[in-house]
């Protein structure tokens with residue numbers, strides 16, 4: 191986890207997800223100032239915090255602010271975080287004080303762990319991922335980069351979730367299962383065997399309803 195070096199945090203994205211991220215940052219009590227950037231120029235304040243500019247201002251802020259991308263759409267979050275990394279921005283990990291993190295867990299920059307989540311031992315979570323409210327990620331998992339684990343998801347032991355995947359609210363993944371990159375699981379679906387083809391999967395057991403990997407559910 192990277193060290194926090196600056197006393198201001200700039201959150202990119204001021205809508206619903208951004209507000210939850212800001213709330214976590216508040217609770218961590220590590221920054222003297224927290225503000226947003228957002229491309230909605232009509233938005234001046236969100237959660238009582240200033241929206242100080244749009245994304246085109248991002249590069250001018252990197253020297254003075256820690257930066258965190260709070261955009262729910264995985265591909266857009268990835269694009270922006272990679273731009274920030276290319277400019278050597280400081281990107282923290284945000285872990286809600288009421289999340290439970292086991293021993294030997296690794297979490298990379300730009301990932302947020304929300305309230306009530308449990309990450310068990312020896313799990314590795316890549317960069318730019320969202321482990322949303324009340325989800326559980328059990329032991330020895332590998333959650334790759336820019337994944338979104340929605341609220342109330344349960345992932346059993348020794349599971350791999352591929353880059354850019356989105357697990358919908360309340361979905362379940364059985365132990366020892368591998369899910370290929372850019373997979374979307376619908377709300378409440380249950381995965382009991384490997385998913386080797388990207389696409390949209392729903393139901394119990396999960397079945398594919400759409401092929402491919404370029405879906406826009408934003």
Ligand SMILES: CC(=O)SCCNC(=O)CCNC(=O)[C@H](O)C(C)(C)COP(=O)(O)OP(=O)(O)OC[C@H]1O[C@@H](n2cnc3c(N)ncnc32)[C@H](O)[C@@H]1OP(=O)(O)O
Nearest residue numbers: 340341357358359374375376377378379390392393399407
């Ligand atoms: C804090 C937060 O808010 S985090 C965000 C949490 N949000 C989520 O988790 C949302 C998850 N999204 C879903 O479940 C969506 O329904 C998706 C992504 C699976 C599918 O979306 P789309 O591709 O637009 O599918 P669409 O709505 O056209 O549905 C296609 C069919 O699948 C069915 N279907 C869609 N989702 C599901 C589901 N989760 N379970 C069962 N059936 C489903 C639809 O009823 C429809 O059936 P029909 O053809 O018989 O009418």
